[in-house]
Structures are given as C-alpha cells and as structure tokens.
Amino acid sequence: MFQTLLMTSLIMLTISIAIALYRVVKGPSLPDRILALDSIGYNIIGIVAVLCIMLDSSSYLETILLIGILAFLSTVALCKFLERGVVIERKRND
Amino acid sequence: MIEIVVVVMVLAGTVLSLISSLGFLRLPDVYTRSHAATKSITLGILFILLSTFLYFMFVHNQVSVRLLLGIIFVFLTAPVTGHLIARSAYRFGVKPAGITDELAADLEREKRKTAESSQA
Amino acid sequence: MTMQILLNLLVAMIWMLLHDKWSMLTFVIGFILGAFIIFSMRRFFPTPFYGRKLWSLAKLVGLFSLELFVSSAVVSWQIIRPRLNIEPGIFKMKTRMRTEWELSMLANLMTLTPGSVVMEIAPDEGIMYVHAMDVPSMKKSILRTRDRFEDAIIEVMR
Structure with a gap:
C-alpha cells in the first residue's frame, strides 16, 4: 500500500513535468520557457525525495541540494542574459 | 503510523505541484504564471522534503542536515527566481495581460533620464 | 548580540566535550543551559x-x-476554478524600509504571500512595483499584509 501510493505520487509528478515540457516547447515568449524549466527543476527535486523514501536509502539526498543549486543558477544566468544580452558582465574602465 | 503521515504529506505536495503545472496551461501570461510557479510549487516541494525528513528521522533515527539545508535553500531561492523572471520579462518587452499598469510610465521616464545623463 | 550567541554556542560545545557524547540531544541541552546562564548574567553585558x-x-x-x-x-483555487475570472495588473506601493537588508527581506516575503510578485524596486524613493493576480479584490489585502510584515521586520532588525 505504502509503495503503491508513493508510486502514484511519482506518476503525478511526471505528468506535471510533461505539462511543463509542453510549455517549454510551445511557450509564446522566452520568459515562459525559463519559468517552465525552473519548475521542471523543482519537480525533479520532488521526484528524488520520493525515490529516497521508496528505496529506503539516504544516499541520494545530496542530489536534492545539487539540483536545487543548479536550477537556481541556470535561471539566474538565463534571466541576466534576457535582460542585458550578456551573462557575465565585464567592468569597463571608461 | 509515521508512514501514514508521510504518505499524506507526499500526496499533498504532489497535488499542489500538479495544480501549479495546470496553472501553466490555463493562465494567460508570464506574470500570472510566475504566481503559480513561485507559490504552489514552493509549498509542494516543501511538503515533500519535510515528509522525507520526518521519514528518515523516525524510521531510521537519523537527522539529515543536508535535507534541512535543501529546505532552507529552496525557501530562499524560490521568491528570488520569481522576482527575477517577472522583472526580466518586463524588461524584455512581454506585455502584461491586465489593464492597470503603473510601472510603464515610470520606467520610461527613468530610461529617458539615464539617456540624457549619458549624453551630457 | 552576536557575541552572546557565540558565547552560548561555546557553552554548548563545552557541555558536549564534558559529556563526551556527540549527539543532537546533548547539544540542545547544553544550548538551553548556556541560554540560562547568559540570561542570569544579562546585567554584565552591554547589549540586552x-x-x-x-x-x-x-x-x-x-x-x-x-x-x-x-x-x-x-x-490554487483560482487555477482550478472552472471559469478563469481574474484581472491582473501592476500597481505602486510605498514602503517604510530603508536599508538593503530590510528591502530584500520584505521583497522576498511579499513574493511568497497572497497574489503578489514584486517586479521592480526603486530604493531611493522607497517604492515597490507589485504585480497582483486580481487587482480589484486583492489590493487591500496585499497592503494589509505589507503593514504586518513591515512591523515584524522592524521589530527584528532595529
């Protein structure tokens, strides 16, 4: 019973990733796509956490932190790119 | 006993994140979608991570500090990404769907002021 | 204040060393003990x-x-409602926050509260531009939330 319910929640998380993927492909503007990619990252965090409970092992818990940091940094980089046209700004001496 | 609590919390979090994904389909523009992304998903992931924390605390008797760190990190960064995406979408030129927009005039004035000061 | 917290942590560490037991429970007991000691000696510290x-x-x-x-x-209720009936918009909002810490704290908190995403901040004039999901019904509640948060933040920071 326990495993079945956890499996259900895994399937629901996968469905929500699929919906976000649809938004990535179709999204009318670029910020839409970035937003959908960000939410895919959060859903993957949830999937890893549920997998940790299902497999009954705490070895994957580092992955949660890692994916969270990666999703945040990629979102920040993409937003900076949208706003200014460059990711890393150099200081100009003029 | 603890299994029941864990499963209920995991299912609640999953339903919340599914609802916010539905919001991606239904809501009209980027700004309203970012509402769905920042609020419902944060709460959903928070529920799932907390239930994982409780599971390892009560079943395996281990307090996982990494998981607590992850919870704090998600809590801190979710509003920042929402704010960043809304701001860069506005600067990028995506038109908001509503009628009231008190930002446009002020931003225009600000731009003109910086252009004048850079010319002078 | 930072001094007192560090001292408290030191007391907790010494308590753990004396017990030679490195568990969470010993640390918590040591921390409570340290807080009690510092509380009873609060007259000798320059800060409250x-x-x-x-x-x-x-x-x-x-x-x-x-x-x-x-x-x-x-x-969630607005998303799963069968007919979408919202009127999004952007409006101005004045704040009493001045320093960078307070501003970023308030912006973070406001972004996660009912129907508002902070879009742009003008720190010199103390103005925030807020995107609300449904302006006519939510503007009042957003302003009320802002007042409550501002009071709480001022109580913490000053």
Whole structure:
C-alpha cells in the first residue's frame, strides 16, 4: 500500500513535468520557457525525495541540494542574459 | 503510523505541484504564471522534503542536515527566481495581460533620464 | 548580540566535550543551559539579552508560514476554478524600509504571500512595483499584509 501510493505520487509528478515540457516547447515568449524549466527543476527535486523514501536509502539526498543549486543558477544566468544580452558582465574602465 | 503521515504529506505536495503545472496551461501570461510557479510549487516541494525528513528521522533515527539545508535553500531561492523572471520579462518587452499598469510610465521616464545623463 | 550567541554556542560545545557524547540531544541541552546562564548574567553585558530578538524572529517565521499557506490556497483555487475570472495588473506601493537588508527581506516575503510578485524596486524613493493576480479584490489585502510584515521586520532588525 505504502509503495503503491508513493508510486502514484511519482506518476503525478511526471505528468506535471510533461505539462511543463509542453510549455517549454510551445511557450509564446522566452520568459515562459525559463519559468517552465525552473519548475521542471523543482519537480525533479520532488521526484528524488520520493525515490529516497521508496528505496529506503539516504544516499541520494545530496542530489536534492545539487539540483536545487543548479536550477537556481541556470535561471539566474538565463534571466541576466534576457535582460542585458550578456551573462557575465565585464567592468569597463571608461 | 509515521508512514501514514508521510504518505499524506507526499500526496499533498504532489497535488499542489500538479495544480501549479495546470496553472501553466490555463493562465494567460508570464506574470500570472510566475504566481503559480513561485507559490504552489514552493509549498509542494516543501511538503515533500519535510515528509522525507520526518521519514528518515523516525524510521531510521537519523537527522539529515543536508535535507534541512535543501529546505532552507529552496525557501530562499524560490521568491528570488520569481522576482527575477517577472522583472526580466518586463524588461524584455512581454506585455502584461491586465489593464492597470503603473510601472510603464515610470520606467520610461527613468530610461529617458539615464539617456540624457549619458549624453551630457 | 552576536557575541552572546557565540558565547552560548561555546557553552554548548563545552557541555558536549564534558559529556563526551556527540549527539543532537546533548547539544540542545547544553544550548538551553548556556541560554540560562547568559540570561542570569544579562546585567554584565552591554547589549540586552538576545532572547527578545529571537522571539520576534520566531514570530516573523510563524506569520510568514501562515501567509504562505493562505496564498497557496488562494492561487490554487483560482487555477482550478472552472471559469478563469481574474484581472491582473501592476500597481505602486510605498514602503517604510530603508536599508538593503530590510528591502530584500520584505521583497522576498511579499513574493511568497497572497497574489503578489514584486517586479521592480526603486530604493531611493522607497517604492515597490507589485504585480497582483486580481487587482480589484486583492489590493487591500496585499497592503494589509505589507503593514504586518513591515512591523515584524522592524521589530527584528532595529
């Protein structure tokens, strides 16, 4: 019973990733796509956490932190790119 | 006993994140979608991570500090990404769907002021 | 205040060393003991006891999680309602916050509360531009939330 319910929640998380993927492909503007990619990252965090409970092992818990940091940094980089046209700004001496 | 609590919390979090994904389909523009992304998903992931924390605390008797760190990190960064995406979408030129927009005039004035000061 | 917290941590570490037991429970007991010692010696410190600040911080966190629940419920209800009936918009909002810490704290908290995403901040004039999901019905509640958060933040920071 326990495993079945956890499996259900895994399937629901996968469905929500699929919906976000649809938004990535179709999204009318670029910020839409970035937003959908960000939410895919959060859903993957949830999937890893549920997998940790299902497999009954705490070895994957580092992955949660890692994916969270990666999703945040990629979102920040993409937003900076949208706003200014460059990711890393150099200081100009003029 | 603890299994029941864990499963209920995991299912609640999953339903919340599914609802916010539905919001991606239904809501009209980027700004309203970012509402769905920042609020419902944060709460959903928070529920799932907390239930994982409780599971390892009560079943395996281990307090996982990494998981607590992850919870704090998600809590801190979710509003920042929402704010960043809304701001860069506005600067990028995506038109908001509503009628009231008190930002446009002020931003225009600000731009003109910086252009004048850079010319002078 | 920072001095007192460090001293408290030191007392907790010494308690753990004396017991030679490195568990969470020993640390918590040592920390409570240290807080008690510092509280009883509060007359000899130049700054007041940090317990009051800690208490107001706890109140801020409690208020914040309550608002997060409410806002999530509101947004979810608006999404799953069969007919979408919202009128999004952007409006100006004045704040009393001045320093960078207070501003970023308030912006973070406001972004996670009912129907509002902070879009742009003009720190010199103290103005925030807020995107609301449904302007006519939510503007009042957003302003009320802002007042409550501002009071709590001022209590923590000043």
